[in-house]
Amino acid sequence: MLVVVGILIFFLGLLFSIAWHELGHLATAKLFGIKVTQYMVGFGRTIWSKRTGDTEYGVKLIPFGGYIRMIGMFPPKKDEKYGRTASSAPWRAMIEDARQMSAEEITPEDAHRQFYQRSPWKRVIVMMAGPVMNLILAVGIFTAILMGHGIQTPTTTVSTVSECVLPADAKNTAVCPPGATPAPAAAAGFKPGDRIVEFNGKPYGSWDDLQLAIRGTAGAVPVVVERDGHRVTLTANLLRTERPKIGSTSEYEMVGFLGLTPTSHLVKQDFGGVVKTIGGFVSLTAQKVVELPQRVPDLVSAIFGGERHQDSPVGIVGASRLGGEVLASDSIGVDDRIILMFNLLAGVNLSLFVFNMLPVLPLDGGHIAGAVWEGIRRRFAKLVRRPDPGPFDTARLMPLAYAVSLIFIAYSLLVLVADIVNPVTLF
Structure with a gap:
């Protein structure tokens, strides 16, 4: 029973972390006058929603992430001719489909509220706000534990x-x-x-x-x-x-x-100790994220009966199961169980921050990289007195974004299967 309760509690903590992440995007987008049509926790079929003002707030059936929907994510196509060949046509179609989907919800009265129209630094803030919210939550939890409870x-x-x-x-x-x-x-x-x-x-x-x-x-x-x-x-x-x-x-x-x-x-740690410890956590998390591709053979081996290491990647299912294991453990005291569960939740949020900052689409870091590159191009054009090159067209990167998405989905499914058949255990 304690395992089930622990899984449920930790799962709700993960959902809160996802909602907290998307809240960062939502708040900054609205601050800069960008129209946000949806704020959703989860994917797939909507099981509950409520519209307030311009935005529909809701929860979807598959609780493996979340999103906000902003109008005008991609700039309109420039008036230029493309030499279309049989090999390039699928990529062009993919780009234009993404551009069309982005433009579907734009009405004449909302034409000035599009994401791409905002200056690069504002777009960087909007896209960074989500991961930074996870970082704030992680730092807050770690600081409370390190200064209030202490570290072994x-x-x-x-x-x-x-x-x-x-x-x-x-x-x-x-x-x-x-x-x-x-x-x-x-x-x-x-x-x-x-x-x-x-x-x-x-x-x-x-x-x-x-x-x-x-x-x-x-x-x-x-x-x-x-x-x-x-x-x-x-x-x-x-x-x-x-x-x-x-x-x-x-x-x-x-x-x-x-x-x-x-x-x-x-x-108990002082402020300097907290900064040093959290800095070490961030560095270690970044190292583990970079090592994710190297973990594929271990995950495949674990699925077929091999050893599953404690530092193996876990998904929402695996992390929730760890929460259940912690709460049900009788090898540590109740206070230590609670502290360990909060440590796990903070670690997940730190991972979300580092992972989402990777400079590839469709992650937040990919949009940040596009906005930064646009700012550099515009600044350089101004310095050399050339015409403004205009917004950077991230729609052109959609084929790459789809390929990255397929890799992420495949990796997530691999981790999910490993979490089910050979889960990570702490005790």
């Missing part, structure tokens, strides 16, 4: 000591198989509760710095620990072995291995 921060105090060296992808890490190599920390005599003061002759006050030093070292090194109020020097013979890259569960590298885990405690 690893320390230099030892929590557990591994007894042996296991493969990086080992499923059962609690049992050492016969003949396994003893872990360097266990062989050196490390104990839970030891606080590492010095490693290889250098003092360390944070686990992050100490971890990097361990991973970059091999061979015998002296380690000073504080134990029961006394300093003890241990000698650990670090091995080089394959471990997951920091921040990843599916990519590996050869690093120095000691064989211990640190204790963690909640630390």
Whole structure:
């Protein structure tokens, strides 16, 4: 029951995130006098709608996105002749169909309220407003959690000591198989509760710095620990072995291995810490978005019974299922479950921001790129005293936009199937 409730709650949070995104587009479009005919959450058949003024507000049957409909997204066709050939005709038809659909709702009294007529900087604001709303929501949630609740921060105090060296992808890490190599920390005599003061002759006050030093070292090194109020020097013979890259569960590298885990405690962040942490989240999210094409083989493998990594891409179904798993988990307290659910929701909004800023149509970033390019062309023409080149015709890019859309749809279906047959799990 808790799983179902968690899925429902998280799903509603995702729908709110979509509506929040489209609200940014809607508000700025109306601010700049652009006529908006529809504000919809979802796609497909309309299940509820209400018209207020110029705009129809509603919810559609397929809750996998949303949109607003602005009139005059594309400028009218210039009076010029095109040499039409058999090979170019389909592309021309595609462009003109898109232009015609954009012009269908334009009436003489609304002729001055078209999107393309607004100056490039206004169009950039309208198209950026959606992703920025997701960013604002993500930053707001992360800030409240980091400053009000805190973040689990690893320390230099030892929590557990591994007894042996296991493969990086080992499923059962609690049992050492016969003949396994003893872990360097266990062989050196490390104990839970030891606080590492010095490693290889250098003092360390944070686990992050100490971890990097361990991973970059091999061979015998002296380690000073504080134990029961006394300093003890241990000698650990670090091995080089394959471990997951920091921040990843599916990519590996050869690093120095000691064989211990640190204790963690909640630390509330100040403003500087919040900026640094959120900056790291944005950077990591951008990296994961760029890596999406590389995830296709893993997703296909997961569908046919392979391993599904925790950092694998998930869609609305997979993300909602994670929300249900978090709420139903009895391995963490109720407060931690709520915090984790909000963290997941903030992470989804951060992903929506980064993804939608990609400079390709039909994403918001594609329209932003078109408006920026138009501004550059017009500014350059003014500087060299040439005639105004007019608005950039994004309709010419519609064949590319359709191709990108098909790729996105195929990828989304691949993720959906993987989320159903082999979902990502946190616990």
